[in-house]
Amino acid sequence: MHFKLKILPLTGIDCSNDIYRITTRTCIDDLVDSIKNVGLINPPLLRKDKAGYIIVSGFRRLAACSCLEWSTIEARIIVPEKTELDYVKYAITDNALQRPLNLIEQSRALKMLSSFFSDDEGLVEVSNILGLPGNPTIIKKTESICHLPWPIQQGILSNMISFSMALELGKFARETGISLAKLFCDYKLSLNKQMEVITLIKEISAREQISPQEIMQSDHFQDIMNDSDLDRVQKAEKIKFYLNQRRFPEITKAKQKLHKNLKNLKLGSGIKLISPKNFEDTTYTLQLSFKDFDELKDRRTKLDNIIKNPNLKTIMN
Amino acid sequence: MKNGHSYVPISKIYIDSHIADYQETIAIQSRLNVPASTIHNIREVLDLVLHSEDPIQKGKEILFITRNKGNFIKKCPGTRHYTCCGYRILHIGTFCTMDCTYCILQSYFHPPVLQYFVNHRELLTELDQIFTQKKVYRIGTGEFTDSLIWELWTNLSNLLVPKFAEQYHCVLELKTKTTNIESLKPLHHNHKTIVAWSLNTPQIIDEEEHQTMSLAARLNAAAQCESWGYPLAFHFDPIIIYDGCEEDYRQVIEQVFSHVSPENIVWISLGTFRFMPDLKSIIQRRFPNSKIIYGEFISGLDGKMRYFKPLRINLYRKIVSWIKEIAPNVLVYFCMEDDEVWQKSLGFLPSERGGLSRMLDESAVRHCGLNLES
Numbered sequence: 001m002h003f004k005l006k007i008l009p010l011t012g013i014d015c016s017n018d019i020y021r022i023t024t025r026t027c028i029d030d031l032v033d034s035i036k037n038v039g040l041i042n043p044p045l046l047r048k049d050k051a052g053y054i055i056v057s058g059f060r061r062l063a064a065c066s067c068l069e070w071s072t073i074e075a076r077i078i079v080p081e082k083t084e085l086d087y088v089k090y091a092i093t094d095n096a097l098q099r100p101l102n103l104i105e106q107s108r109a110l111k112m113l114s115s116f117f118s119d120d121e122g123l124v125e126v127s128n129i130l131g132l133p134g135n136p137t138i139i140k141k142t143e144s145i146c147h148l149p150w151p152i153q154q155g156i157l158s159n160m161i162s163f164s165m166a167l168e169l170g171k172f173a174r175e176t177g178i179s180l181a182k183l184f185c186d187y188k189l190s191l192n193k194q195m196e197v198i199t200l201i202k203e204i205s206a207r208e209q210i211s212p213q214e215i216m217q218s219d220h221f222q223d224i225m226n227d228s229d230l231d232r233v234q235k236a237e238k239i240k241f242y243l244n245q246r247r248f249p250e251i252t253k254a255k256q257k258l259h260k261n262l263k264n265l266k267l268g269s270g271i272k273l274i275s276p277k278n279f280e281d282t283t284y285t286l287q288l289s290f291k292d293f294d295e296l297k298d299r300r301t302k303l304d305n306i307i308k309n310p311n312l313k314t315i316m317n
Numbered sequence: 318m319k320n321g322h323s324y325v326p327i328s329k330i331y332i333d334s335h336i337a338d339y340q341e342t343i344a345i346q347s348r349l350n351v352p353a354s355t356i357h358n359i360r361e362v363l364d365l366v367l368h369s370e371d372p373i374q375k376g377k378e379i380l381f382i383t384r385n386k387g388n389f390i391k392k393c394p395g396t397r398h399y400t401c402c403g404y405r406i407l408h409i410g411t412f413c414t415m416d417c418t419y420c421i422l423q424s425y426f427h428p429p430v431l432q433y434f435v436n437h438r439e440l441l442t443e444l445d446q447i448f449t450q451k452k453v454y455r456i457g458t459g460e461f462t463d464s465l466i467w468e469l470w471t472n473l474s475n476l477l478v479p480k481f482a483e484q485y486h487c488v489l490e491l492k493t494k495t496t497n498i499e500s501l502k503p504l505h506h507n508h509k510t511i512v513a514w515s516l517n518t519p520q521i522i523d524e525e526e527h528q529t530m531s532l533a534a535r536l537n538a539a540a541q542c543e544s545w546g547y548p549l550a551f552h553f554d555p556i557i558i559y560d561g562c563e564e565d566y567r568q569v570i571e572q573v574f575s576h577v578s579p580e581n582i583v584w585i586s587l588g589t590f591r592f593m594p595d596l597k598s599i600i601q602r603r604f605p606n607s608k609i610i611y612g613e614f615i616s617g618l619d620g621k622m623r624y625f626k627p628l629r630i631n632l633y634r635k636i637v638s639w640i641k642e643i644a645p646n647v648l649v650y651f652c653m654e655d656d657e658v659w660q661k662s663l664g665f666l667p668s669e670r671g672g673l674s675r676m677l678d679e680s681a682v683r684h685c686g687l688n689l690e691s
Contacts (some may be wrong), residue, residue, distance in 0.1 A: 095455075203611045205613055206608055206611050207611040247611075248611050248613050248625075249613070250625055250627065250628055251613050251615065251625050254625070254627065274331055278615035278616060278617075278625075279615070279625065279627070280616075280617055280618055280623070280626055281618060282616055282655070282656075282657050
């Protein structure tokens with residue numbers, strides 16, 4: 001790549017043109033401080049355009065200089081004029097050499113590249129050279145990420161939404177995907193819980209033949225979301241419970257009934273009654289723990305009372 | 318298609334070179350009249366199926382004629398947690414030309430391929446060996462395939478039915494969702510072949526049992542077989558829970574007994590829908606409109622997904638009562654259920670009556686004229 005250094009007025013650079021923007025970072029405070037203290041070490045990379053200059057790499061540097069109210073800036077101008085693909089490669093390389101690209105940046109890079117290739121082979125080759133994913137399936141999936149609604153992409157950037165979850169969210173209608181992404185980020189759900197919520201919503205949707213959005217818009221769901229007395233953890237738990245209850249009504253009822261009967265047994269400390277898993281087996285487990293002989297005798301008395309308690313029979317029937 | 322003979326059409330036959338010159342192989346080729354290739358390695362067929370877009374569909378569209386290198390008679394793969402009926406499987410081939418949403422064969426074979434075994438000499442030798450044991454065996458061909466799909470291209474019933482007719486210890490059960498019974502008419506069966514139908518409600522047949530025959534057609538075929546003297550059996554398996562299913566199953570039961578006489582029914586089995594977890598994603602992919610996997614399932618003791626037990630018991634109780642109301646003496650049993658389900662649904666445990674195997678053996682003795690002394 002050949003370029004010449006040139007001092008340009010900031011007004012001659014079209015900073016609003018985003019076609020080569022790879023970076024997802026918008027905060028420039030650190031860069032403003034750095035440039036203020038030591039100056040601009042690495043001039044941005046520009047290309048000539050009909051109306052002036054557009055940025056190939058260095059969006060944040062230009063924003064920082066603009067923030068410092070510089071009137072001119074030293075820039076590297078690519079000469080002679082190159083192909084569009086070359087400019088894209090420069091943009092990707094200049095970003096990728098500074099730091100590992102995050103998922104959205106990789107996606108943006110692949111989106112730019114993919115428009116130049118009609119076959120997988122060529123794209124895979126260039127992608128590999130530029131340090132981007134080299135597997136055609138991964139390339140397709142990664143590229144699709146930057147087409148997702150912005151709240152989902154924000155979830156990825158904040159590490160609240162994983163790559164696989166983002167792809168899942170992308171399968172929903174736009175509004176539903178956004179609502180779910182917001183729910184996952186606002187309530188800080190772990191990946192397992194996100195998967196659980198998505199599976200429940202999908203299955204309720206299939207079972208009741210209504211859209212996922214209708215489930216999320218239901219009064220009960222909205223009441224939980226809008227309940228100002230609940231914190232995010234409580235809201236997440238209530239939402240999961242509501243969905244489980246709707247997906248598995250009889251199983252939930254049985255669990256609630258068991259819980260109530262266990263409470264009525266008044267087991268106290270040191271005694272635990274474990275019901276058969278999924279109510280499928282018929283074997284109950286009783287756990288007794290004690291520290292000394294007196295405690296053991298105490299447990300035995302309690303156990304005798306439990307055996308006489310009619311709630312035990314109800315549980316076992 | 319619910320009227321007339323129906324199946325996924327076979328587009329090509331692959332023939333194992335070892336059995337290419339068998340008479341049965343040649344006969345199938347001439348009856349099917351589709352392109353055929355002889356192959357030397359089964360891998361060729363498996364790869365073809367595996368690398369297709371929908372291996373399960375592809376596995377139904379080709380027929381691989383080959384030999385069974387293992388045993389023809391196998392024990393039914395029951396599990397220790399649930400009561401198994403002690404059935405024996407006669408392994409005549411694999412997979413099916415019909416396409417039921419819930420079919421476990423979709424995930425049982427890797428990949429599933431429609432195979433038919435033609436080394437019948439070995440099959441008959443194994444049957445002779447089991448007949449000489451002078452023990453009651455209930456043997457069926459409808460576990461790894463449908464028993465009667467093969468009637469369109471083979472002489473299988475002509476081979477098996479007379480073979481069972483000449484002995485007094487074992488019964489053959491032909492289990493089907495087809496109405497391919499014409500070839501059974503002239504056969505000497507000596508009551509040693511039970512013709513059995515898998516039954517479901519019209520809604521389930523229509524929505525989930527693709528390419529099978531309608532309920533009415535199945536029951537008419539059963540009545541026809543009864544008129545030819547064959548003992549009958551019915552299998553309500555899988556029973557599927559949906560809104561309105563109870564009334565639908567009640568009506569199916571009424572229809573059964575309006576077509577055939579209870580005296581000629583050797584047994585009726587009941588089994589609610591259960592599946593290995595792997596099947597769920599297959600159903601989601603192949604039958605995206607099916608709702609059957611969204612019931613209230615739990616993971617059972619054998620790792621299979623089963624309806625929550627109280628739901629199973631509730632429906633079993635009702636179905637049993639409707640059957641017993643019309644046919645109090647017909648033997649009703651559960652396929653792969655535990656003692657609690659037996660006790661709460663039928664009011665007794667199999668062990669109180671000598672075990673499930675014995676109950677079924679005794680019914681076979683009564684209906685099929687088995688004679689343990691000869």
